[in-house]
Amino acid sequence: MTLPLADRIRRWSYLQDVELWLDPMPGRRRREVLRELRTNLADAAQDVGMARAIEDLGKPRALARSYLDTEPRRRPSWSLGVLGAGAVLAVALLALMAYAAGMADTLLATGGGTATGGFLGLRVVTEASENGLGWEVSGWSWALSIATVLGFLLASASWRLVTGGRSGG
Amino acid sequence: MSDARDPQLLKGVLPMLVIGLLGAAESYGYELVTRLRTAGLDGIAPGTVYPTLTRLEREGRLTSRLVPSPSGPARKYYRPTPAGEAYYASALAAWDELGAVVGAVATRREDDR
Numbered sequence: 001m002t003l004p005l006a007d008r009i010r011r012w013s014y015l016q017d018v019e020l021w022l023d024p025m026p027g028r029r030r031r032e033v034l035r036e037l038r039t040n041l042a043d044a045a046q047d048v049g050m051a052r053a054i055e056d057l058g059k060p061r062a063l064a065r066s067y068l069d070t071e072p073r074r075r076p077s078w079s080l081g082v083l084g085a086g087a088v089l090a091v092a093l094l095a096l097m098a099y100a101a102g103m104a105d106t107l108l109a110t111g112g113g114t115a116t117g118g119f120l121g122l123r124v125v126t127e128a129s130e131n132g133l134g135w136e137v138s139g140w141s142w143a144l145s146i147a148t149v150l151g152f153l154l155a156s157a158s159w160r161l162v163t164g165g166r167s168g169g
Numbered sequence: 170m171s172d173a174r175d176p177q178l179l180k181g182v183l184p185m186l187v188i189g190l191l192g193a194a195e196s197y198g199y200e201l202v203t204r205l206r207t208a209g210l211d212g213i214a215p216g217t218v219y220p221t222l223t224r225l226e227r228e229g230r231l232t233s234r235l236v237p238s239p240s241g242p243a244r245k246y247y248r249p250t251p252a253g254e255a256y257y258a259s260a261l262a263a264w265d266e267l268g269a270v271v272g273a274v275a276t277r278r279e280d281d282r
Contacts, residue, residue: 033223036198039242040219043199058216066216070224 003042007050011041014054021064023077024157033067076158084155085148092120092144100135104128120144179210183221185260186210188230188249192257197236197244198222222247230256 044053107128230253
């Protein structure tokens, strides 16, 4: 029996979330778990509907944790590491934009011109006039690089490479 | 049976119940959930049962085979291995002993009143 498109999309979306949190599980077993969940959701959906079937499985993170608790050894989660590093970079980018906007605002308030500033080791040149605004960012930020690497290491739980990633239960 | 069960208690006996039911007849994940509900665990969540199946299989207490399914991808049917049956017998004996202790304490309490 073929599932309606809406149900398949709902199931796909839910399983995408589960897969993200299952990242520490070895690939072959992770694929097996997801394949089995897909079939079980199809079976449950025929019984109670897809929305209820998904609800009965619980939150993707909690379900993934139940599976991971059964693992003898957990690997680092590189996908979460990339997300962590991305979050650090996104916050830094927002802060840099706020800093550059502040510079431009100050320049405009004093009649325009060019100003050079520093942000986390980056050189920020701002040009502001009645005709427009312009920015140039150059250099290398060690602070940002270190923060990004730390974000990656912490979010991926990379210490499991060293500790062997003991099972949680 | 009441739905207000101690989750830790359920977690402790679920492997025994799963192997017990699968020993009577092999099942795939969702079917096993419905069998557990029919047996009295009305509120049992699939999200509790499926990881238990995965763990028991990894521990060598269950084995599985894929059977084509009309609802999509093949279903994974589980049944106990000899190690699983041995675990079941041992867990059931331990449960009986514990049940006897609980019963004895409850009886003594009633007698002392």
